[in-house]
Amino acid sequence: MNRQWVQSGNYLGYIAFKDTLKENAKNAILELKNMNIRTVMLTGDSQSSAKQIANILGIDEVYYNLLPQEKLEYIKKFQQKAHVVAMVGDGINDAPSLKQANIGIAIGTGTDIAKEASDITLVGSDLEAVAKAIKLSKATFNKIKQNLFWAFFYNMVAIPIAALGLLHPAIAEAAMAASSVNVVTNSLRLKKYKL
Template identity: 55%
Template sequence: MRKKGPLREAEDFEALPGFGVRAAVGGDEVLIGTRKLMQQSSVTVGSAGDEMAAFEKEGKTAMLISIGGKYAGMIAVSDTVKETSKDAIKRMHDLGLEVAMLTGDNQQTAEAIGQQVRIDRVIAEVVPEQKAEEIKKIQDQGKKVAMVGDGINDAPALAVANIGMAMGTGTDVAIEAADITLMRGDLHSVADSVQLSTKTIRNIKQNLFFAFFYNTASIPIAAAGLLAPWVAGAAMAFSSVSVVLNALRLQWLKLSR
């Protein structure tokens, strides 16, 4: 049964990060959000908790609604997992990375999504400030953390992580807080950046070898008076050419997909 009526304007709207929203409509306080929000506001939801748990097991986020301090209904929404996400996470595993999901969603909902894409660790029901704290806990274990986010709520965690990666499709605040901006809103971009960074570091080490090898090998020969000046000049030039050519190889790097 569908009911239609005039839409009333909300007043005194307030966003409650990690909990939901609060507003006044027609003189009544309206709350939309989590169980915790209802508990804090002394709203009894009754048997709605069982229905909410059923939605969460399906990977949906259920939001409770109260009007005037009384339970009024529920909204269930679900995020569609991108087709590329599972393959991208597998690539990260192949690169030796541990993948964790840090979210403010309900634990059951988060775990359902995590199982779909085979995430190693799920940290759920955290508010924006707690995201940064969770990253610090991982860092205290001696691990390096790369945080990937796209929203305002992710900004504190992006700033705390060893490397912050912001999706180019995200908010300006997240992009400003991050070290790297990924141009595509696709997790393959994360795997691409890690793979490219690894190859670049390896290339730098090779270039250092080429830069020092010729000079180091030539010094004792030149000290003995056995190295002609033109040979020394040619060796120096060849050293520079070797470094440049080796660096240019990165243009033809093929990223695994």
Template identity: 45%
Template sequence: MTKGEPAVTDIVTFGGFDKKELLKLAASAERGSEHPLAQAVVKKAKAENLEVIEPKNFKTISGMGVSSEYKGKVVMIGNQLFMEKEGIKVDEAASEVGRLRNEAKTVVYVAYDKKVVGCIALADTLKEYSVAAIQALKKRGKEIIMITGDNEQTALAIGKQLGIDKVYANVLPEKKEELIESIKKEGKVVAFVGDGINDSPALAKSDLGIAVGSGTDVAIETGEIILVRDDLRDVVTAIDLSKKTIYKIWQNFFWAFVYNTVAIPVAAGLHLVFTRHGGVPADWVVSLAGIFEFIPAVGHGVSSVWINLSQSALRPEIAGFAMAFSSVSVVLNSLLLRLYKKPKFQ
């Protein structure tokens, strides 16, 4: 939904902690993480010409945050679930965090020595065509659900901007898989689009996993469809093209079935039971040939061809050619998919 290029927008401190010291503290701890939010904090610190040191005893807690040591004390940076899990009170930050979340910003808490000393707000921009892609999917009758590890206020704000039907927030990576399973139990067919390591279990559990090509290798390996471009409109294109492909498959099945149903009895001469009587053409065959005679210019020729075809079985070489033509017709019909045009977006 977003570009995955968040930037630090606000730094709030508590207990008289200096903003630059807080940023240096956070960046030093986040240096060991590859998460986009962590990289944004490190980038901000470097832009402020602050020293970002190598973290000691670095640990990452999936879906929650990171911890390390700084000057002999433990630094913890992450979401509210992480703080609560570690027994760290966040009441002092409630009003500021609420304000920032209402602005659709992601807030991470910074705790030092088991006490919240500040928080950092980050904002990401929506991908250029996210709204257009979601509108196109909704026009096709699809229900759009967003599953995110972000807090509820921020998730709802982004969901509102995009026109998403349902939002699940504060979802841990392992819970995404369970959530997908519960949606499937409602009788729904689930297609999941993801690009991160945390999305891999959900990609595997869904009926259709769509991985964004710019995402992690794990996500790409797990997905059944890989979007080469980082463009959500390609999700719509993939679904439309898949439907047309299935339609072509059924077309080929139908024509091959009809073709063989008609051609095989003719090749065996079974039609002669109906077109010949007493060694001569049946009355209805002769009557139809007479009608063909009235066709201007070619009537006599058509009539003669009709009589000959109705009174003879296919020669083996002609039957073989007809069988080969059946395969060629299927291939040619399939090649018509090359004429497929991508849907237009508003």
């Protein structure tokens, strides 16, 4: 009986599948845009599904019907244009792109292969953590630059004075200790950094 229905072109019904958006996905994209980060979606999904999701989230560019190798090629093309590429993924198919990207970010609820290929693994599946990770990495880099400045400053001032014999060794030791304390204290300020 079913065969007759199919052959005659009549349908009893249909089944539709729809991807659900991850919680906070729209907020995550908005936060990235506020940081002047261009958002691109590389997906194996169909054109209609990909464009619908991209429109809902406000993603800048969308590429669809992609195989894992094609995603990887897009990452390489962006890098050739001197873009720093951060790739967020959670599946086995994302692993090559996560590895190729300048910064691979795996979603914590994703596959082990994706986590292994990434540079950062988020705890859980909160996509807003992507923006937080970027902010924290920038703050950390700024602290590193500050710490290097102060370490060089102490040495650039103290070494010539000590070489001229104008600085007592005890004072030089105290200055070096103060330099180390300053670096550690400055680094500890990251704990109070608001994401």
